[in-house]
Amino acid sequence: MAVRASLNSDSDEPAAPIAPLQLESPVGQFLSQILVSHPHLVPAAVEQQLEQLQTDRDSEQKKEEPSASGTDLVLYRRIAEVKANERKKALEEILYALVVQKFMDANVPLIPAIAPSSSDPSGRVDLWPSLxxxxxxxxxxxxxxxxxxxxxxxxxxxxxxxxxxxxxxxxxxxxxxxxxxxxxxxxxxxxxxxxxxxxxxxxxxxxxxxxxxxxxxxxxxxxxxxxxxxxxxxxxxxxxxxxxxxxxxxxxxxxxxxxxxxxxxxxxxxxxxxxxxxxxxxxxxxxxxxxxxxxxxxxxxxxxxxxxxxxxxxxxxxxxxxxxxxxxxxxxxxxxxxxxxxxxxxxxxxxxx
Structure with a gap:
């Protein structure tokens, strides 16, 4: 699993992953692309995403539940639950993108997914620099x-x-x-x-x-x-x-x-x-x-x-x-x-x- 990097302009091969975790929500995928192409713009992008999430949450809280019971009420609550879970996942991935960006700012690459290296005959997993x-x-x-x-x-x-x-x-x-x-x-x-x-x-x-x-x-x-x-x-x-x-x-x-x-x-x-x-x-x-x-x-x-x-x-x-x-x-x-x-x-x- 890895954060998907955008394709290089002169190559069909994807760039090396910058973090072990692949971000899956639309917000997370958007931030992943910015991390690869313009990492310094991540804070501004996050600000915009948080404003939108806040607007969506405020809008949800102002809605009134249907007065009728039965199917309509169950459907309404299910939709609200799905949207709340989507916001939660977006927030998780915003946190992760910001952490990754701080490592990038410090010029310290995150350790990739742990697996034996094919380039090391001994099968060691730690071929990363100490830093x-x-x-x-x-x-x-x-x-x-x-x-x-x-x-x-x-x-x-x-x-x-x-x-x-x-x-x-x-x-x-x-x-x-x-x-x-x-x-x-x-x-x-x-x-x-x-x-x-x-x-x-x-x-x-x-x-x-x-x-x-x-x-x-x-x-x-x-x-x-x-x-x-x-x-x-x-x-x-x-x-x-x-x-x-x-x-x-x-x-x-x-x-x-x-x-x-x-x-x-x-x-x-x-x-x-x-x-x-x-x-x-x-x-x-x-x-x-x-x-x-x-x-x-x-x-x-x-x-x-x-x-x-x-x-x-x-x-x-x-x-x-x-x-x-x-x-x-x-x-x-x-x-x-x-x-x-x-x-x-x-x-x-x-x-x-």
Whole structure:
């Protein structure tokens, strides 16, 4: 699955896909063409589309239901439901197009759909460039400290090993990717508040002692992620502050003191839960669809005990450097998703979770 590019003027072959997910609605296909031909015009095109969606929604809300009951009323409600679903899909694809455009502005191509490369005899899937420095520059220094801790918890003592190759469950890598997208969304949300309070010089006095941080992490402070498959993203709109203990090194392995991290831990439970929740159903759906487009739809088999049967998991060969790039992209995707969701909501108000 890919965003369809328009044909080159001097070739019958389509241009290379710019994102794993193919946009299907008329609005999404229109924005896909602009992403390929004139990406800098995407914001203006989105403005026009949002105005039209708002007009359509206002018009629908002003209509009165037929006074008669029976077939006419059922038909009326069905038509209204179809139109509402069309607007929802258009909004999802507007969010996605804006995220893709932000990656294009940063000159960081999105990783294509994961599949063994025919050009690599070993069957590795990660022949993409690392671009670690470019991705790092897209986050504040405080946020990147948190991202480094997130990477340390996922990769453990392999964090500095970019060349070694391992066979890993594709489903498991998909879970890590989806959790990292949600982590990036959460991180951008709290970092935005942190940077504002830092600028206004009203930051609370929180301890930067590493031992206190590690103790809190070990006790599960913060939102958690525990998914049997990344298909369940929509039913668990929480994000893992510390990657749910995915690292071979265990909770707390390789963690470094971070002012933003201790700031987050100063939140009360209700505030933390609110910041850890994806606000709109459209954003939740985009995380799920993008991850599925990247890794494919997993065939999840349940055992009689109710656990996931991993015996038939597809294994992929990927270097630890490639896995790091995947996680960095996912965190950045989530960060961008927070930005574009906020932008779209300021012009077309979502129904928030």
């Amino acid at each position: 670690d420095e470019k991705l790092e520059q897209l986050h504040s220094p405080e946020a990147y400290e948190m991202i480094q801790n997130h990477l340390a918890l996922i990769l453990g003592n392999r964090l500095g090993d970019g060349t070694s190759v391992a066979q890993i469950s594709k489903l498991r890598v998909g879970q890590v990717y989806a959790a990292s997208v949600m982590y990036g969304y959460f991180l951008k949300r709290v970092d935005q508040r942190f940077q504002l309070e830092k600028t206004m010089k009203v930051l609370p006095n929180v301890s930067d002692e590493e031992s206190n941080v590690e103790q809190a992490v070990g006790e599960g402070t913060g939102p958690t992620v525990a998914r049997d498959s990344y298909e369940s993203v929509s039913s668990h709109p929480e994000v893992s502050s510390w990657s749910g203990g995915m690292s071979n090194g265990g909770i707390g392995h390789g963690l470094k003191p971070s002012r933003l991290r201790t700031y987050v831990m100063s939140f009360d439970g209700e505030t933390l839960q609110r910041y850890a929740t994806i606000r709109s159903k459209e954003a939740v759906s985009i995380i799920e669809k993008h991850t599925e487009a990247l890794f494919g739809r997993p065939e999840v088999v349940m055992t009689p005990r109710g656990t996931v049967d991993s015996s038939n998991d597809e294994l992929i060969k990927i270097s630890f450097g490639g896995l790091k790039r995947l996680v960095l992209e996912a965190v950045t995707f989530g960060s961008f998703l927070w930005d574009v969701e906020s932008y779209v909501d300021s012009r077309y108000h979502f129904v928030m979770n």
